[in-house]
Amino acid sequence: MNFKKISFIIVIFFSLKSFSQNDSLDYSKNDWFTSIDIGVQMSGIKSEDFVNSNYSPLIRLSIGKWFNRSIGIQVGYQGWYFNAIADNDKHFYNFYFVEGILDVKNILTSNTTQNEFYELIFHGGFGYFQNKYYNNSTIHGVLGASNNFFLANKIKLKIDIGAIIGWDMYQGDQDILPNLSFGLVYEF
Numbered sequence: 001m002n003f004k005k006i007s008f009i010i011v012i013f014f015s016l017k018s019f020s021q022n023d024s025l026d027y028s029k030n031d032w033f034t035s036i037d038i039g040v041q042m043s044g045i046k047s048e049d050f051v052n053s054n055y056s057p058l059i060r061l062s063i064g065k066w067f068n069r070s071i072g073i074q075v076g077y078q079g080w081y082f083n084a085i086a087d088n089d090k091h092f093y094n095f096y097f098v099e100g101i102l103d104v105k106n107i108l109t110s111n112t113t114q115n116e117f118y119e120l121i122f123h124g125g126f127g128y129f130q131n132k133y134y135n136n137s138t139i140h141g142v143l144g145a146s147n148n149f150f151l152a153n154k155i156k157l158k159i160d161i162g163a164i165i166g167w168d169m170y171q172g173d174q175d176i177l178p179n180l181s182f183g184l185v186y187e188f
Contacts, residue, residue, distance in 0.1 A: 030154065030187035033074075034063045037160055039181025043084045043091075043170050056083045056090070058179045060160075070106040074099050074123065078142075082177055084170045089133065095164060097127030097142050119148040119156070131169065140166030148185060156185040 037060040042049060062076030075098050081090040104120045124143035131137070144162025151157050160181045169175035 030066070032063070032065050033185055033187045034061075035076075035158060035183050035185040036061055037158060037181035037183030039160070039179055039183075041082055041177050041179035043082050043175070043177055045176055045178055049085060051085065053088070054083050054085050056081055058181055060181060060183070064101060070103045072101045072103075074101055078127075078164070082170070086171065091170060092132040094130040094132070095127050095140070095142075097125055099123045099125035099142060117150050119146075121146040121148060123162070127164070129164065129166065129169065133170075138166060138168065140164050140169065154187040156187075158183040158185050 037058070039058040039060075040055050041058040042054045042056070044054070057080055058078065059080050060076060060078040062074045064072055064074030064076075066072040076096070078095040078097065079093055081092040083089075084091060101121055101123045104122055105116070105118070122143075122145050124141070126139055127142050129138050129140045142162065142164050144160055146158050146160040148156040148158050158181075160183065161179070162181075163176050163178040165176050167174060169177065
């Protein structure tokens with residue numbers, strides 16, 4: 001299976017799972033949150049891109065605000081470096097982004113007093129990509145989906161699938177940096 005199929009299956013599974021509830025947790029959304037993610041990324045999504053030398057570490061930090069129980073915004077940083085199949089170099093970069101966020105579960109249900117143990121968050125926006133390898137900067141899109149599981153009061157486990165999408169990140173035409181990360185979300 002390719003990355004798109006796996007991503008689609010995971011999103012559908014957790015979307016369906018999100019309609020079940022755990023009555024032992026009483027949770028209400030706080031206004032502000034911060035998160036830290038660590039994961040893996042690669043350059044490209046074609047079958048020839050799925051080689052061990054193409055994977056690299058990912059770090060993402062963000063802070064955000066919920067405007068209501070379903071809609072919010074977050075700003076953050078993603079980076080370190082990515083590998084490319086064209087060479088053996090580390091392509092260092094910084095990516096500063098702004099994203100709109102949607103709590104899909106809260107959009108699909110009208111019950112405002114529901115007990116929750118899980119969130120499905122879609123996020124998308126744009127960012128400033130500093131490619132230190134090529135010494136240039138560009139604007140690129142970013143999108144993804146997060147599965148958040150409540151661990152304790154104000155703390156969630158986050159599993160995120162996302163991508164930076166744009167033109168001329170590493171090969172001079174349409175490029176993508178897909179990623180998978182795990183992290184923690186703290187609400188305050």
